[in-house]
Amino acid sequence: MTTALFPDLVVNGETVPQAVVAAEAQNHSAPAGKPGIAWRKAANAVAIRTLLLQEARRRGMAPDPVEVGPGRFETDEEALIRGLLDTAVEVAQPSEADIRAEWARDPERFRAPPLWEVSHILCACNLADEQAATLARARAEALIKQVRDNPRRFADLAKQNSDCGSGAAGGTLGQLGPGDTVPEFEAALRDMAEGDISAAPVPTRHGYHVIRMDAVAHGAVLPFEAVRTKIGEAMEKAAWARAARDFTDALVRGAEIIGADPATAPEPGGMR
Incomplete structure (x- = not known):
C-alpha cells in the first residue's frame, strides 16, 4: 500500500x-x-x-x-x-613507495601504546540505583576536595575510604595500558597529565572513582618497519x-x- x-x-x-x-x-x-x-x-x-x-x-x-x-x-x-x-x-596492493609515503606524511600517528601509573579511590555503587549513586558521588566529591587541599593524604584516604582492594596499598593500581581497565576509566586516563587528580568523580560500572595520575609514559614513535x-x-x-x-x-x-x-x-x- x-x-x-x-x-x-x-x-x-x-x-x-x-x-x-x-x-x-x-x-x-x-x-x-x-x-x-x-x-x-x-x-x-x-x-x-x-x-x-x-x-x-x-x-x-x-x-x-x-x-x-x-x-x-x-x-x-x-x-x-x-x-x-x-x-x-x-x-x-599498495606499493612499497606508497606505504612509506603514507607513513612519512605524519609518523607521529604511529606510536607504541602509552603506559599509565595510576592510583584511585573507589566509591562503589550501582549507578542504576539513583539514591546509592548520589551518595557515592557525594563521597567522591568530598574526597577530591580533601586530596586537592592536601595531596599527600591520598594514600591514607584511599586506605580509609576506598571500596577497592587496592585501597590497602594506598590506592595504587600499578602500570596500566590500553585495554587493561574499563573503557570509562581509560578514557579519563587519556585526558590526564602526570600529577593530575581527577577534577570530578569518574563514573564507571563499578561506581565513582577519584583518580591520581602518578606517571605517564607516552608511547614512542614506531619505526616504519614496525608499522609497514x-x-x-x-x-x-x-x-x-x-x-x-x-x-x-x-x-x-x-x-x-x-x-x-x-x-x-x-x-x-x-x-x-
Whole structure:
C-alpha cells in the first residue's frame, strides 16, 4: 500500500515490501516526530541492497554463508552481497613507495601504546540505583576536595575510604595500558597529565572513582618497519571501500528506482 509519506520502493520493477524498509528504519536515527527521515534513509539503504542482490542473481551466484562469529553465520543475502563484491571489486596492493609515503606524511600517528601509573579511590555503587549513586558521588566529591587541599593524604584516604582492594596499598593500581581497565576509566586516563587528580568523580560500572595520575609514559614513535604491514592493510582496505562504492554507484546510475534516492546513501551492509 502506498502512502504520501511512505511511498512504495520499486527497484528495476521489483517492489520491495514496506515491512523490509520498516525493519531497516529501526537502524537509522531521526529527530523526534519525524519518522519520514529515518524511512528515507532506510529506503536508500534497502534500494542499494536490492540492487546488489539483483546483480548477484543476474550473475547466477549462489549464497555460500561463512561463519562471522562463534556459531553465527551470514544470512543468504549477506553472503550473496559479500560474494558479489569479492568477485566484482579488485584493488591492487599498495606499493612499497606508497606505504612509506603514507607513513612519512605524519609518523607521529604511529606510536607504541602509552603506559599509565595510576592510583584511585573507589566509591562503589550501582549507578542504576539513583539514591546509592548520589551518595557515592557525594563521597567522591568530598574526597577530591580533601586530596586537592592536601595531596599527600591520598594514600591514607584511599586506605580509609576506598571500596577497592587496592585501597590497602594506598590506592595504587600499578602500570596500566590500553585495554587493561574499563573503557570509562581509560578514557579519563587519556585526558590526564602526570600529577593530575581527577577534577570530578569518574563514573564507571563499578561506581565513582577519584583518580591520581602518578606517571605517564607516552608511547614512542614506531619505526616504519614496525608499522609497514598495518599501514599497507589499512590502505588496501580504504582502496577496496572506494572501489566498492564506485561499483555500487554504477549500479545506481543504471537502475530505475522509485521511492528512494540512494545516490548519496551510505555503503550497504555486507561491505568490508
